[in-house]
Structure formats: structure tokens, C-alpha cells
Amino acid sequence: AQKITQTQPGMFVQEKEAVTLDCTYDTSDPSYGLFWYKQPSSGEMIFLIYQGSYDQQNATEGRYSLNFQKARKSANLVISASQLGDSAMYFCAMREGVSGYSTLTFGKGTMLLVSP
Amino acid sequence: NAGVTQTPKFQVLKTGQSMTLQCAQDMNHEYMSWYRQDPGMGLRLIHYSVGAGITDQGEVPNGYNVSRSTTEDFPLRLLSAAPSQTSVYFCASRPQTDWEKLFFGSGTQLSVL
Numbered sequence: 551a552q553k554i555t556q557t558q559p560g561m562f563v564q565e566k567e568a569v570t571l572d573c574t575y576d577t578s579d580p581s582y583g584l585f586w587y588k589q590p591s592s593g594e595m596i597f598l599i600y601q602g603s604y605d606q607q608n609a610t611e612g613r614y615s616l617n618f619q620k621a622r623k624s625a626n627l628v629i630s631a632s633q634l635g636d637s638a639m640y641f642c643a644m645r646e647g648v649s650g651y652s653t654l655t656f657g658k659g660t661m662l663l664v665s666p
Numbered sequence: 667n668a669g670v671t672q673t674p675k676f677q678v679l680k681t682g683q684s685m686t687l688q689c690a691q692d693m694n695h696e697y698m699s700w701y702r703q704d705p706g707m708g709l710r711l712i713h714y715s716v717g718a719g720i721t722d723q724g725e726v727p728n729g730y731n732v733s734r735s736t737t738e739d740f741p742l743r744l745l746s747a748a749p750s751q752t753s754v755y756f757c758a759s760r761p762q763t764d765w766e767k768l769f770f771g772s773g774t775q776l777s778v779l
Contacts (some may be wrong), residue, residue, distance in 0.1 A: 554708075583765055595709075595756065595770035641708060648718050650697060650762040653724060656708040 553577065554644050554657035554661075561662050563632045570617070571627040571660045573642030583645040584625040585654070586616065590638040601625060632664045671701065672771035674759050679778045687742040687758030687774050695769075698740035698763040702726065702753040703773075704773040709756065715740055749777045751762050 563569040617626040700715035710764040711724030715734040731743040
């Protein structure tokens with residue numbers, strides 16, 4: 551079974567609108583972390599936001615927020631007031647456990663296109 | 667501050683050739699890793715290291731070797747390149763216990779003909 555599932559291969563949104571990118575995860579470890587990365591067409595991987603499994607509040611970073619629903623095992627990324635520069639591939643990722651040996655597992659990504 | 671440096675940025679190989687992708691970081695990070703990115707597959711972990719002399723396999727290790735003789739460097743070796751290894755390769759590093767600070771290199775685009 552996939553550990554990280556991103557069901558939206560592509561999403562379209564108009565500039566200034568909000569958009570939600572879906573991510574569901576599968577783990578039996580009580581301690582885990584969820585990440586979102588942005589990959590623009592230039593190819594670099596840009597860290598956006600992190601949510602720990604024990605964090606009580608949803609993480610927020612500027613226009614990015616993570617809608618963390620633990621019981622549903624979902625960690626959706628919400629981008630408010632989309633900008634043209636938000637057009638990129640977005641990856642959800644999960645770390646299981648707290649050991650330094652823990653590795654990061656990525657989903658297959660969602661391509662977001664923001665139109666004027 | 668250079669961060670994570672990968673070389674080369676582009677490489678074309680013939681089937682059966684060998685080569686080494688270089689990765690260096692100047693942040694004194696204990697943890698370093700190699701991922702490959704294929705269309706529709708996301709990033710998949712090849713090998714990782716938690717310190718000099720310590721390496722382990724990730725999800726897709728076959729066909730790749732690594733070693734970690736220094737904290738700074740984590741080269742990825744392809745001993746006999748195959749077309750299935752055509753991909754974009756990313757190196758990433760972080761402090762041992764700070765997952766939020768995972769830094770990626772700019773990637774190496776490898777084509778095996």
C-alpha cells in the first residue's frame with residue numbers, strides 16, 4: 551500500500567482564489583511528520599510547511615496552511631490567494647518515527663496551474 | 667554559504683558505462699540522502715547515510731553504490747548504467763534530528779542511452 555497518496559495529478563485555479571491540494575497517508579507509527587514541498591519548473595525542491603503528528607494546531611506559513619485531520623489520515627495543503635508564481639509541482643511527504651535514521655517518503659505529486 | 671552542491675548538472679551515458687554523481691554539503695549535516703525523480707513517480711529514496719562510515723539502502727537501491735568517508739561528501743556510483751536509470755537525481759542533507767531543515771541540491775539530469 552502506498553504510504554502517501556496524492557489523488558490529483560493536476561489542478562487549475564484562477565489567480566487570487568484559494569486552492570486545496572489533497573494528501574492522505576498511511577502509517578501505524580504514532581510519531582510521524584508531514585511535509586509539503588514545491589517544485590517549480592526550474593527543478594529545485596522548496597520546503598513549504600511541516601506538521602508533526604502530535605501538533606495540536608494546524609501548521610501555517612504565510613499563504614500556506616496544512617489542514618491536518620488525524621483521524622482521516624489526511625494532510626491537505628491550502629494555498630490562499632493564489633499567485634501566478636504558485637504554478638508548480640507540489641509534493642506531500644511523510645517521515646515515520648523520530649529516529650535520525652527515519653527517511654522521507656514522497657507522494658507522486660500534484661501539478662498546480664494558476665491562470666490570470 | 668553553498669548549501670548542497672551536486673555535480674554534474676547534466677550527464678549522458680551509454681549503457682554499461684560507469685560514473686559517479688557528486689554531492690557535497692558545507693553545513694556539517696550528519697544525514698545525507700539520494701533520491702531519484704521519475705515522471706509520475708515522485709521522489710524515491712535510493713540510499714542514505716546518518717554519518718561518516720554509515721550508509722543504508724532506501725526504496726530503490728539496486729544498481730547504485732554509495733560510501734561516506736567524510737561528513738561533507740556523499741557520492742552516488744552507477745557501476746554499469748542502464749536505460750532504466752535515466753532520471754533526475756537529487757541529493758539532500760539535514761541535521762540528524764531536525765527534519766524541517768532538509769536541504770536539497772539542484773539535481774542532476776542523467777540520460778542513459
